[in-house]
Amino acid sequence: MESKTEVKEFNYTAKDFASDQDVRWCPGCGDYSILAQVQRTFPEIINKPKENIVWVSGIGCSSRFPYYMNTYGFHGIHGRATAIATGVKVANPNLDVWVATGDGDLLSIGGNHFIHTCRKNVDIKIILFNNRIYGLTKGQYSPTSLKGQVTKTTPYGSVDYPFNPPKLALGAEATFIARSIDRNAKHLQEMIKRAGLHKGTAFLEVFQNCNIFNDGAFDLLTDKETKDDHVIELKHGEPLVFGKNKDKGIRLEGFNPVIVDLTTGHYSVNDLWIHDEFDPSPARASIIMSFDERADFPTPIGIFRQIFKETCDEGITRQINEVKKKKGEGDLKQVLYSGNIWEVK
Amino acid sequence: MENGKDKELLELKEVTIRFAGDSGDGMQLTGSQFSDNTAWVGNDLNTLPDYPAEIRAPAGTIYGVSGFQLHFSSDDIHTPGDQPDVLVAMNPAALKKNLSELKSGGMIIVNSDSFDAKNLSLANYSSNPLEDGSLKGFQVFQVPITSMTSRALEGIKLTPKEVARTKNFFALGLMYWLFNRPLDTTINWIHQKFAKKPEYVQANERALKAGYDFGDNTEIFTSRFAVSPANLPAGVYRNISGNEATALGFLTASIKSGLPLFLGSYPITPASEILQYLSEYKNFGVKTFQAEDEIAGITTAIGASFAGNLAITNTSGPGLSLKSEALGLAIMTELPLVVIDVQRGGPSTGLPTKTEQADLLQAAFGRNGEAPLCVLAARTPSHCFDMALESARIALKFMTPVILLTDGYIANGSEPWKLPKMDELPEIPVKFVTDSEGYYPYNRNENLVRPWAIPGTPNLEHRIGGLEKSNIYGNVSYDPENHDQMIRIRKQKIQNIQNDIPDLEIEGDLDAEVLVAGWGGTYGAIKEAVTKARAKGYKIAQVHFNYICPFPKNTGDVLKRYKKVLIPEINLGQLAYMIRSEFLIDVIQYNLVRGLPLRVSGILDKILEVAGGNNGK
Numbered sequence A: 001m002e003s004k005t006e007v008k009e010f011n012y013t014a015k016d017f018a019s020d021q022d023v024r025w026c027p028g029c030g031d032y033s034i035l036a037q038v039q040r041t042f043p044e045i046i047n048k049p050k051e052n053i054v055w056v057s058g059i060g061c062s063s064r065f066p067y068y069m070n071t072y073g074f075h076g077i078h079g080r081a082t083a084i085a086t087g088v089k090v091a092n093p094n095l096d097v098w099v100a101t102g103d104g105d106l107l108s109i110g111g112n113h114f115i116h117t118c119r120k121n122v123d124i125k126i127i128l129f130n131n132r133i134y135g136l137t138k139g140q141y142s143p144t145s146l147k148g149q150v151t152k153t154t155p156y157g158s159v160d161y162p163f164n165p166p167k168l169a170l171g172a173e174a175t176f177i178a179r180s181i182d183r184n185a186k187h188l189q190e191m192i193k194r195a196g197l198h199k200g201t202a203f204l205e206v207f208q209n210c211n212i213f214n215d216g217a218f219d220l221l222t223d224k225e226t227k228d229d230h231v232i233e234l235k236h237g238e239p240l241v242f243g244k245n246k247d248k249g250i251r252l253e254g255f256n257p258v259i260v261d262l263t264t265g266h267y268s269v270n271d272l273w274i275h276d277e278f279d280p281s282p283a284r285a286s287i288i289m290s291f292d293e294r295a296d297f298p299t300p301i302g303i304f305r306q307i308f309k310e311t312c313d314e315g316i317t318r319q320i321n322e323v324k325k326k327k328g329e330g331d332l333k334q335v336l337y338s339g340n341i342w343e344v345k
Numbered sequence B: 001m002e003n004g005k006d007k008e009l010l011e012l013k014e015v016t017i018r019f020a021g022d023s024g025d026g027m028q029l030t031g032s033q034f035s036d037n038t039a040w041v042g043n044d045l046n047t048l049p050d051y052p053a054e055i056r057a058p059a060g061t062i063y064g065v066s067g068f069q070l071h072f073s074s075d076d077i078h079t080p081g082d083q084p085d086v087l088v089a090m091n092p093a094a095l096k097k098n099l100s101e102l103k104s105g106g107m108i109i110v111n112s113d114s115f116d117a118k119n120l121s122l123a124n125y126s127s128n129p130l131e132d133g134s135l136k137g138f139q140v141f142q143v144p145i146t147s148m149t150s151r152a153l154e155g156i157k158l159t160p161k162e163v164a165r166t167k168n169f170f171a172l173g174l175m176y177w178l179f180n181r182p183l184d185t186t187i188n189w190i191h192q193k194f195a196k197k198p199e200y201v202q203a204n205e206r207a208l209k210a211g212y213d214f215g216d217n218t219e220i221f222t223s224r225f226a227v228s229p230a231n232l233p234a235g236v237y238r239n240i241s242g243n244e245a246t247a248l249g250f251l252t253a254s255i256k257s258g259l260p261l262f263l264g265s266y267p268i269t270p271a272s273e274i275l276q277y278l279s280e281y282k283n284f285g286v287k288t289f290q291a292e293d294e295i296a297g298i299t300t301a302i303g304a305s306f307a308g309n310l311a312i313t314n315t316s317g318p319g320l321s322l323k324s325e326a327l328g329l330a331i332m333t334e335l336p337l338v339v340i341d342v343q344r345g346g347p348s349t350g351l352p353t354k355t356e357q358a359d360l361l362q363a364a365f366g367r368n369g370e371a372p373l374c375v376l377a378a379r380t381p382s383h384c385f386d387m388a389l390e391s392a393r394i395a396l397k398f399m400t401p402v403i404l405l406t407d408g409y410i411a412n413g414s415e416p417w418k419l420p421k422m423d424e425l426p427e428i429p430v431k432f433v434t435d436s437e438g439y440y441p442y443n444r445n446e447n448l449v450r451p452w453a454i455p456g457t458p459n460l461e462h463r464i465g466g467l468e469k470s471n472i473y474g475n476v477s478y479d480p481e482n483h484d485q486m487i488r489i490r491k492q493k494i495q496n497i498q499n500d501i502p503d504l505e506i507e508g509d510l511d512a513e514v515l516v517a518g519w520g521g522t523y524g525a526i527k528e529a530v531t532k533a534r535a536k537g538y539k540i541a542q543v544h545f546n547y548i549c550p551f552p553k554n555t556g557d558v559l560k561r562y563k564k565v566l567i568p569e570i571n572l573g574q575l576a577y578m579i580r581s582e583f584l585i586d587v588i589q590y591n592l593v594r595g596l597p598l599r600v601s602g603i604l605d606k607i608l609e610v611a612g613g614n615n616g617k
Helices: A031-045 A062-068 A081-091 A103-109 A111-120 A165-171 A185-197 A283-289 A312-327 A332-336 B027-040 B092-101 B117-122 B145-152 B160-165 B167-178 B184-193 B198-217 B242-257 B272-279 B294-306 B317-333 B360-365 B383-398 B408-412 B480-500 B520-535 B555-561 B574-583 B600-611
Strands: A053-057 A072-075 A096-102 A124-130 A176-181 A202-207 A231-233 A248-253 A256-261 A299-306 A341-344 B008-012 B014-022 B044-050 B065-073 B086-089 B107-111 B139-143 B223-227 B235-241 B261-265 B287-290 B310-315 B337-343 B374-377 B401-407 B414-418 B463-465 B514-519 B540-545 B547-549 B564-569 B588-591
Touching (some): A062 A096, A081 A096, A081 A111, A081 A124, A081 B261, A103 A111, A165 A176, B014 B223, B027 B167, B027 B414, B044 B408, B107 B167, B145 B198, B160 B167, B167 B184, B167 B223, B261 B272, B272 B287, B310 B383, B317 B337, B317 B463, B360 B401, B374 B383, B514 B555, B520 B600, B588 B600
Parallel strands (some): A053 A072, A096 A124, A176 A202, B086 B107, B261 B287, B337 B401
Antiparallel strands (some): B235 B414, B374 B547
């Protein structure tokens, strides 16, 4: 799947987006890949001078991201990245606003801002670096850590259930929801492009390996031997097929997804579920998002769903224009000298 | 409408009225209508809305009583009056709750229809006070307001509930008659407010006129009163509340600075009205953003400030607590931002609808780390306009967050406001950096202020954030010497605001022995108390702080000039604490934290006690 890229007026290269700061993530961290794919992709999706790009972050390893991008950047406080980004976008709708955030930052302390950003369809792009652990504070469990996961604060295993981030975004009405994996550079680039071209809240979850505190969390999804059987790549208009030899498919029977064997002759690709990114109903996207909660189902990556509706800043601007049309451009004297005024001579 | 022909018209200098009734009786509306009318006829006035936090507490109960006090005069006045001369009580609970505050010999106008067994019992009256002689010593006027109103509204298609709801206009009409007022301001208001509901216009107008005619035509009242216009300085006036003045101040600051106004806000009593007012001004390009919580209120504002808007957020004490961490971020990133804290009774949820001055130390110091910022305070409702402009000016000029303290009393209270002439409004010059030559995010000018380069400006891409940055260059820095230097620079930058603000102004007797110092909404009460003490022959000086962080330059000199410094506050001594520690002088405190404005009489007694016998005479 190739996305259409706009005519490039600006001949930026990946280098143009690298700041002069030394990158200080741990060697081997998945964050490096995300940074590299962003810098590689940006020349293809940026259709305005790069001074109009703003990266905003909260707190955590991922939130150092803005320091490494040679754009305007704002390293905020824990959990508040989406709120800060919202302020930037509403204040100046001409800016392209991106958020780099982590599972603790976005889904724990920042959960409230996240759902309301989605609800309001604020036109910002959120990249969630999900490593299922608190890295910067050195290894406590996060809201995406698995039940039973042993961490520094869950020495006997976590008793909590994890969030499924795309489902949370869907419930909060985000208009673009996708997932990718740090090690799948090509796919990640494609997802960054598609998120960047979306108008509205774009939520991209990236499975990111923390090789210090949660190493191997996504091995099944990235190892050569296992990944084909454990990952299904969603492609618009195409059947849900996975497996090393593309020999397995998924059908939708009622509300139930069913894995079928394509080698027995009972089913062909024509019997499979055809993915529709632009499905107006959230129901099917929700079922896809739940695949990995079912035994033997692969983990979906790709775009779950994308819809279009008025964005937050569009609504604000539209209303300002409507009121101006109705009441006329604001006249300060008229407002100050209104109500029951009287003169003392 | 003819004036009551055969009724005597008595001239009074000043009157304090309190309207009291159920939360659903429309007492706030009645009070604010009477206030607008009072302003319009040219009296000086000052008001105190006083209502419970419950929107509609069970009808007839004492805790459901809502009150509105206003003080008006032909003279210059500064407070809502200590004790009312007239009490309008719409039910027994309202009478019970307010009677003890009424001046002895004062006038009570009751809705006699409401004094039935049920309401008497709800108000915990064992016998009817209208009949048992317990109101001896007051002038009691029993008016069957409910039944008179429904009679007046006969023929209008309204439900009995809707009819009952107009009885406050009957009461208002009667008070207009009693104080010899025109009905125009309220009739105009009714027509505007209910333009789409002609039956409401008819009903409210008829109730209002019926109340007026009742005074005229019955024998109950033998005289009416008039208060001459006050001798206010020449100019054009309107009646204004503190919250509206605050909103208008920031609207004006936006125009004068040429920056779009962004308000990130979460509703909280008693500050929500600022959001409500500003959301009306969309045709000025004002962006009001009702956020998901207090933290998003301030952090969206910080984002908007980074993007180059005039960014503000409004709240009350609990919200200021929630905004603390983000305030630190604004201090660290050195971005302009104004936080308006309309103080209410605390701690915690405290007394949401009552006034207090107990957020001063939180505003000045309530953050992690060395986190200095600028703190200003407004002293009266109309002064909120000036301080809003001033807080925006300082925030923009010094690239710093500013906390503007107002309080529930001046926010909801109102007074006549002499409107500024348009050409007298201060300019607020703002210059974004556009030249990349020599640009560094933490380069500084002579005031130690860093440059403001906003996204969208070519070649000035830079990164800021909550981590400590190297001076000048703005890269993340863990260098010990740099941190120490940056801490001192941030402190000195706030101190430099001193050179940009007016000196403390001494009112009263320069050569007094006693200085009364205050801040915020106690100005009026202190001023009246000082005036009264001086009228008794005492020499008393007064200063009132508009600027608290930093203090005006001459503060130390002024304080040290007086033998005794008395500081009245609606807290346990927060300004006193700051003055003691900063200027190493002792002060005498006067503190009452009742959720209500200080009374003139209380401050006056304290002044006389401090001045002592003939001391200072």
